[in-house]
Amino acid sequence: MSRNLKAGIFITVAVVFTTFTFYFWQMAQTPNFQVDKDKDFALLIPTGGTYQSVLDTLKKNQVVNDDISFRFLAKLLKLPERVKPGRYVLRRDMGNLEAIKKLRNGSQDPVRLTFNNIRLKSDLIQRIGSKFEFGPDSLAKLLNDPETCRKFGFDTTNVVSMFLPNTYEIFWTTKVDKFLGRMHDEYQKFWTxxxxxxxxxxxxxxxxxxxxxxxxxxxxxxxxxxxxxxxxxxxxxxxxxxxxxxxxxxxxxxxxxxxxxxxxxxxxxxxxxxxxxxxxxxxxxxxxxxxxxxxxxxxxxxNYLYFCVKIDPDGKLLGYHDFAVTYDEHLLNARTYQAALNKMNIK
Incomplete structure (x- = not known):
């Protein structure tokens, strides 16, 4: 084989290898997820979810730009056999390789759960249950069960006291009983x-x-x-x-x-x-x-026994209160407050 032929073969192989390597690198690393610039996409894979259900969800939400490259790499990395339930955040700067490894390894992103300013037990159940796989019905069943509430030191009427307003990071797949255990642990930590x-x-x-x-x-x-x-x-x-x-x-x-x-x-x-x-x-x-x-x-x-919303000289509510020891003192404050409400046409 002549020297020129050998050189030609080497160059051809090198070009093919370089091209393939570059294409593979692009397929693995190039951002491939079309999500809102201000909000990443949270992929929810329920317990028992399949690879096909993952593909269906991504397609329904039009998340993947190049579907062919995603599927090719997913099969190469055996994602179809290793789908794990959970909540996975897909960022717009994320490539196929990072996303697939995340799904395959079950590297969940926790739910940031915040609750405050909630009045009714039913509203609390809906707020929390809608954020997790267990759902509102499972949470309602336990919070309305006297035995479950008793286990945590409450009854069905006051069990909401166990939920301290705050922000918590909890995995989407957490079971409802484990979730309640976490809330009770946080409650116990607070009560030093x-x-x-x-x-x-x-x-x-x-x-x-x-x-x-x-x-x-x-x-x-x-x-x-x-x-x-x-x-x-x-x-x-x-x-x-x-x-x-x-x-x-x-x-x-x-x-x-x-x-x-x-x-x-x-x-x-x-x-x-x-x-x-x-x-x-x-x-x-x-x-x-x-x-x-x-x-x-x-x-x-x-020694105060009464209080009433404080009114400024212009008749506006100040957000603070006037306090009184006697009922007569309180009546004076109350009349000022009631006059202000009347002026604002608050019935």
Missing amino acids: PARIEKAKALGYSKAEVSVLASIVDAETNRNDEMPRIAGVYLNRIRQSMPLQADPTVIFAWRDFSIKRVTGRLSALNSPYNTYKVLGLPPGPINLPSTVAIDAVLNAETH
Whole structure:
């Protein structure tokens, strides 16, 4: 074989090899996912999901740019036999190789679960259940089961106290019982020995502290005022006075559009209506923040028994409250507040 022929063969092989290597590199590394520039695509593979179901989901959502290269590399890396359930985030800068290895290895991206400002148990169940594979129905079944609630130290009415508003990272495939275990662990971490001792000093259980904290949370969004409001309610309880907390009336009616609690509304017979019953409601009227819980545990010591929304000289609501020791003092504050509501045509 002549030297020129050998050189030609070598060059041809080198070109073919280089071309193939470049194409393979492109197929593996070039970004191949068409997702929103501000939002990545979360691929959900349910338990029992197949390779075909993965392809169907990607096609339905028009996520893959070059379907042929994705399928070729997926088969080469044996993805069809190694599909694992989970939640996998596909970024717009991700190539086939990175994505396929992620799916094949089961390298899930956790759900960032945030919940706060939730009033009803049913809303909490929907908010959480919709984020995970177990779904709302499975969560509702356990949270409405007396035995399950008892296992965690609650009943079906106050079990929502176990869910502390925060942001949590949890895998989408987490089983519902494991999820509840995680929430209980977070609850136990929050309730340190020091907090438990403060609750005992008040004469309340952890769940009862959460109930009162939910009322405090509903009364004000001013963190610095919460300990004073908590002190008012504790004073009223000590003197066997009804709490007469307007947020409990609103909760009892389950009508959160109410802006003004009237005598007709406060006449409702309900265990949650603290105008009609002494002491605390049977459960929280929202998910109390940890700030509100600590406000109850560290309530301000004073003689106030009443409070009313503070009004500035121009008749505007300030977001803070005027506090009073006597009912006569309170009436003066209340009349100013009611006049402001009338002026704003709040019925």
